Amino acid sequence: MVIKRSIPEIIFDSCNVLFLIFCSFLFLYPMWYVLVSSFSDAHAIAAGEISFWPKGFNVGAYKLVFEDQRIWTAYGNTFIYVIAGTFINLVLTTLGAYPLSRRNLEGRSLIMAFIVFTMFFSGGLIPAYLNVRELGLYDTRWALLLPGAVSAFNLIVMRTFFQSIPDSLIESAKIDGAHDFRILLRIVLPLSMPVLAVMTLFYAVGHWNSWFSAMIYLQDRNLFPLQLILREILIQSSAQNMLAGVTQDEVFRISESIKFATIIIATVPILLIYPFLQKYFVKGVMIGALKE
C-alpha cells in the first residue's frame, strides 16, 4: 500500500530515522569501546586515545587472562550453575505450570493465588539468608541452585502457554489411557518448544549473570562463579593480583587492558547465543504480558 506522504510527514520520518540511528549508536558504542580497548595498547587507553579503532593492537591482555587459574575455575563453576540451575528451574516450573493450566483441577485458583502472592510480598533479605543457613545450604553449591528455583512470573508465562493447548487433545489422550505424566511428556511438552526455549533463555541468562547470592552465601573460593571473580577484577580493582613478579609501572599499564579483556571473555557467550534466541524471548515477554 503506497500512501502519499505530506512534507511534514517526510520531515518527521527522516528525523525519526536519524534519531533512532543515534540511539542504536548509544546502545552499541559502550560495548564497542570495551572490545576495541581490549585489543589496544594500555598506554593508549590510559591516555584516552581510544575512540573508535584499536590503537597499538595487541592480545597480551587476553593471554594473561587465559593464563589465570581463577578465571578457569570460575568459568567451570558458572557452567555448573547455569546447567544444573536451569535444569532445576525448568523441571519445577513445568511441574507447577502444567497442573495449574488444567481447568478441571480443584483448588487451582487458590494455589495460583498462593504463588502469585510471593511476587508482591516477601519476608525480606535477612529471613531468606537465615533460612539458607538453617537448611545447611550455606557455602554449598545448592545455595545458588535451590533458592529462586521457580520464578512465579515465569510460571505464569508457562501456564498461559499451556492453557492455549486445546483441551480436546489432552482429553483424547486420556481416553486412550495415558496418565498425566505421559500426557505432559509426550503431548504437551513437544508442543511447547517455543515457551521452553524462552524459559531456558531467561533462567540461563539469570544464572550466568547472578552474583549476589554467591556473594552472601559462598565462602569457598573454589565454588565462586565467574561474576564474583569479575567483581574482584572490575569493581575492587584487583587485576594487579594476576601479575605477580611484574614491575609496578607495568602493573598499572596492563591492569587496564586486563579489565577490558575479562569483560569481553565474560560477555561473549551471552552475546553469541543472543541473536539466535531473540525472537523467542520477545514472544515470551509477550505471552507473559500480564494475562490472568
Place this chain on the structure above:
Amino acid sequence: MAVPLNAAKANSRKLRTKRSSVSLKPIMSNRYLYLMLLPTVLYFLIFEYKPMYGAIIAFKDFNPFAGVAGSPWVGFKNFEKFFESYYFFRLLKNTFLMSFYSLLFIFPASLAFALLLNELRLKKLKSFLQTVSYLPHFISLIVICGMIIDFTKPGGIINSLLLGIGIISEPIQFLILPEWFRTIYVGSGMWQSLGWNSIIYLAALSGINPSLYEAAVVDGAGRWKQLTHITLPGILPTVLILLILNVGTLLNVGWDKIILLYNPGTYVTADVISTFVYRRGVMEADYSFSAAVGLFNSAINFALLVLANRISRKTTENSLW
C-alpha cells in the same frame, strides 16, 4: 439445535446429584496432577513462605542458637529503633528519590522509544534497532558497573568527551561525588532497560487492529491524529498496568547496582533501605534490626501496590486483580 426442555432438566439434575454424592472424585481423578504440583508447592513453602514466617524475628531479639521460635519477643522495639535513628529519613528519601527518578525518566522514555519505533517504516532497520536496544539487558550487572566505573573516572570517555567539547574545564570524579550518584544510577538504568521495557509496548501496539488505521486514513486523519485517537488509547491499558506495578515497587530499589557502585563517601545520596539491610544484616549480623527494616520496606511496598491498584480500578477499570 434445540434440546427438549425436560431432557435438559433431567440432564442438569443428573449432573447435580453426581457432584454432590462423590465430591472427592475430581480430586482423586487428578491425583497425578496434584503429585506433579507437590515439588513446586514445596519450593514456595520452603523458600518463600518460611522466610515470611521467619520475618517475625523483626519483633524478637533473635538469637541464632534459640532459633526463630525460641527467641524472646520484644514487640516493636526494632522498628522504633529504626524510626528514631538518624538513618531513617535519609534511607527513605534516597530510596524514594532513586525509584521516583527512574519512574519519571525511564518509564516515559521507554514508551516514547516504542512509539518512535512503531512509526518507523523501514522493517529491516526496525528489527536491527530492536535487537540492539535489548542487548544491554543481557549484559551482567557486574560488567555494566565495571564499565560505569571505567567510563566515569577522570581519564574515562565521559570526562574526555565533556572536556573535548568544553562543557567542563576539569575532570569530574563522578563516583566520588554524592551529587552525581542518582544521575549515574538513573542514566545507566535507562541504557540497560529502555529497549527491554519497550517490548511490552511494542507487543501492545502490534495488537491494535490495523483496520482502525485504514479507516482513519480514509477519514483524512494524519499521523498525529492517528497517534492520539488510535495508538495511545489502544495501549493505554498496558501503560496503566505497568504504571501500577511500578508504583507498587516504588520503595523497592534493588541493592545490586548500588552495592557495586557506592562507597562510604556517597552513602549520603546512595544508601537505600535494601543496601542498609544488607550491610547491617549480612555483614554486621544484626539480624533482628535489619529484618525489621526489611519488613517495613516490604509492607510499605505491598500497601502502595494495593493502593495504586485500587485507584486505577476505580478510575480506569484497569487493575492487576
